[in-house]
Amino acid sequence: MIRFWGQSKFSVDPLKPVGCELFLREKIGDSWVLPDDFAQFPPQQIADLLLQTVPVLSKDLKNVSINLDPEQFIDPEFCAVLSEVKNQLLPVTLEVELTEHDSKFPVNSSEIQTAAKHFFEAGIDLIMDDVGSGSNQIDRTLLLNPYISEYKFAIQNFRKTRSLTSIIHSLSFWCELAAKNNKLFTVEGVESKTDLQLLINYRVNLLQGFGLARPVFLPIQAERSRRAVLPFTQK
Structure with missing residues (x-):
């Protein structure tokens, strides 16, 4: 059995849930x-x-995104079926996040670029997930720039146990690149008010992290007894 878990994405001003990232999870035993x-x-x-799943979400949410690993991303069937369902999800907009995960088998740049072009032509917004991490480095980002609408910068991939101020150089680089290329810029991994206060100094469009909302289980229509709790109460 598989279900989605969802984590809200927040606008900056005002600070409120506007979207949701969906994470696929599998039930093994009781977990x-x-x-x-x-x-x-x-x-x-x-x-x-x-x-x-999408019908159980709060009607205040404007978009949902799903993650695709490179192998899934280049599979033409994913683009085809997502193109078919995206209009059925309206007024919620469907987005695809290309993960930074290394491929289990060789996926070349040409395949990635061709797939990105197909999603773009299908009217599905593309998000470059975890820029600067794993395979989503500057070369791939610039290659796909014509088809990308948003960069996501994952604080947790850089700072580990360090403070946010210790990764300012990387944060600044990707923030400036997003502004230069007219892309939305999302910072994920926001954990505290201190993080929020520091990020005020940057052109950040969206925020995500445990300090704002944790992922929660999302029932499907047949299972729900009430509407899911998205959008979440801020902490």
Whole structure:
């Protein structure tokens, strides 16, 4: 059994939930876990789960995003089925986040670029997830720039146990690149009021992190007894 868990994305001014990132989880025994192999779930199964899940979200949310690893991203069937369901999700907008994960088998730059072009032509917004981490370095980002609408910078990938001020150079670089290329800029991994206060000095469009809202289980239509709790209460 698979379900989505959801974590809200917040606008900066005012600070309120405006979107939701969906994380696929698999039930093993009594626990919901990160699947060992996402390839075991065909594109149509993911699309069907989207259609069952999005209606339980708060109507205040404007968009939802799902993560695709490079192998999924270059699979033409994913673009095809997501193109079919995106209009059924309206007025909620569907977005795709290309993860920074290293590929289990070789995926070349040409395949990534071609897939990005197809999503773009299908009217599906693309998000470069965790820029500066894993495979989503500057070369791939610039290659896909014509098709990307948003960069996401994951604080947690850089600072680990360090303070946010220790990664200012990396944060500034990606913030400036987003502004230069007219992309939305999201900072994820926001954990405290101190983080928020520091980020005021940067051109940040969206925020995400445990300090604002943690991921929560999302029922599907057949399971719900009430509307899911998104958007979340701020902490």
